[in-house]
Amino acid sequence: MAETKRICTFLLRLIAFGTTVSAAIIMASSRERTTVLALSFEAKYSDIPAFKYFVIANAIVSIYGFLLLFLPSESLLWRLVVALDVVITMLLTSSISAALAIAYVGKKGNPNAGWLPICDQVPKYCNQVKGALVVGFISVIIYMLLLLYSIHRVLNPLLVEKS
């Protein structure tokens, strides 16, 4: 039982690492050059601060996830992991919500502010950003599950002892 739990969490952390790395890479490699009215402009992820924050946050989380894969299972550092997991999950949710807010404006525009949608002019860029956001959302869900599991793992032995 403990063995399957360990393998399950290891696999889950591996998948979480994979999703954050791919979200960062897909967003960072999104680029398209297009010509509008004889002016050529290039859409890059770095034009929009929310997407830059998304890439940076996912890069930080993937480094954290990579280091955690090598943590031995009986070490006492797993209690620190509970606290770090909270901070990491907070970072991920903030980055995905910021990127989603700006991507919504990019896709549907905001008629009240006079902002036109840009997805018609750069469809390939838009699709790649969409893919990165989907992968980022999956990584948020997985990290939330991992957070709940680490809380359960650290607190439950202490609860079961006394009841």
Add this chain to the structure above:
Amino acid sequence: MAPQSGTEKPMFAYSSITCQAKSGWSWTLVGLRLLAFLATAAAAVVMLLNKQTKTLVIATVGTTPVKLTLTAKFHHTPAFVFFVVANGLASIHNLLMLMVDLFGSKVDYKGLRFAMIAILDMLNVTLVSGGANAALFMAELGKNGNSHARWDKICDKFGRFCHRGGGALIASFAALALMLVISVISIVKVLKSSK
């Protein structure tokens, strides 16, 4: 002697812990929660009532001016709607936890009290962080515009809307910091009380 001391041994069930007098940590927690509740409620209410109307005269037909009325409301932007909803939910959570802290010492929680509070605290921290950050980046877009996407800034035209939104954002980030501290204290309390 031994059987008598065995019956006098105190039971460390969860509900009996709350019968003790409140320690200093508990009063700190109550104070912090009150501040966090006020901050999230203020952020939600200020953004909810955020509205600015501007009337421009675009033409004059004869002697009557043709006016154009532009309004900036919070619900034009989905990010601000999410901000209001997230802060509203977090303030309800903080209010409930405040009531539980102050008045809930007689209710039997079957040992789950501190664990549920710690988990709910963490989930609310992530919720508030999501809402605050989405609104922050939308506000940055409104303030600076984006030349690459040809989006003009709107803060020079609707200054009061921008200032009020900025105030709500500051309150929300203060609430986020407070709620993070509260969450850490709750977890430390759970770990300490079960040792």
